[in-house]
Amino acid sequence: MLYKKVMQDLKSRIDSDEFKIGDILSTEKELIEHYSVSRITIRKAVDELVKLGLVEKKQGAGSSVIGKTMTGSMSSLRSTIEYMAESGVNLEYQVAEFTLIEPDEEVAKTLNISKDEKVYFIRRFKIINGIRAIYEDSYMPAAMFPQMNIMSLQGSKYHYLENELDFEIDGAIQDFEAIMPDKHICEILDVSPNTPIIRLLSVGKLKDGRIFEYTKISFKPNTYSYKHYLKR
Template sequence: MLYKKVMQDLRSRIDSDEFSVGETLPTEKELIAHYSVSRITIRKAIDELVKLGMVEKRQGAGTTIIGKTMVSSMLSLRSTKEYVGDPATKLEYKICEFALIEADEELAEILKINLGEKVYFIRRFKLVNDVPSVYEDSYMPMSLYPKMNVMSLEDSKYRYLEEDLGFEIDGAYQDFDAIMPTEHMCETLKLDPKKPLMQILSVGILKDGRVFEYTKITSKPETMSYRHYLKRE
């Protein structure tokens, strides 16, 4: 569809250095001339960008850029808040589930704990500019977090670990898996249930060697992408 092509090109331009957050897109008339398309096509393309939380229509002020696609480098471990970077971008954390469970064989092996040990299970999602963008299931050994509660995870998890608990994070082992979205993922992120997604399986390691989390991260493709530059030796 033509409006999708226009939307993708506008999105690329917004993500580039051509525009900054807070700037205004060219007028509707200018966009019509630039892309040689109808007014309806331009309006549909803009509406798609609104849904992605990238632009906002303001009465009498045109269309303002309020966010960019998050591009995550595979060369460093950072929190979502650190990826967002721009203070003008609104980031919220919503917790769906917070429970204590017993580690089964798989969890015990991944977290390097004993079978049956208590583990926190946290399911939360993140909204970027009010758009649900990241779905996250985390498993964290209770022995490391004697005072953890829901409020601890309503902000950046890494900030809580490093600033509140004084943990030193070394890094994470990350694997990728292709999955079909669950019904709850589809409801939360507004996904097509028939479209496969890429999920990151991340095992976080402290500098003393302890495993501090096992997290399954699923991102809405339109709002977050991953980029890895491979250097030829």
């Protein structure tokens, strides 16, 4: 659809150095002339940017840039909040579930523990510029975190591990897959069940070799991206 092409181009311009947070987009008339499209097309495109939490419309004041797409680098392991500092976006954490469970075979094998050992199951949503953009399910060995509580998870997990528990994180093995979202993910991220989304599988490892987390992260389309520069 034409309005989506316009939205994608505007989104790319917002994410580039052309705009800073707080800048005002071109007027509706200027956008119509620039893209040679109708007023309805421009309005639909801007409305999509509003839904992504990148633009805010104010009566009589035009549309202002309030955020940029968060971009993670595959060259180093960093928390979402560390990426946020570079992207100029507002990030909130919402802990939806925090329970002690028995791991299934997949989780136990990934964490390198027996099925008899308990793990914490943590479901969190990350809200970027007021939009639920990231759906995160984590499994962490309970024996490694005897004092973990819900308050520990209302911010960066990496900050909690490194600064409060003095753990030394070595890195993570990460893999990407395309999935069809289930009903709950569709409701939380406001996506269609017919729209494939990207899911990141991350297995975090400490410098002493222990696996400290197995996390499955699903992303709302167009709100988060990964980039990697490959040297030849």
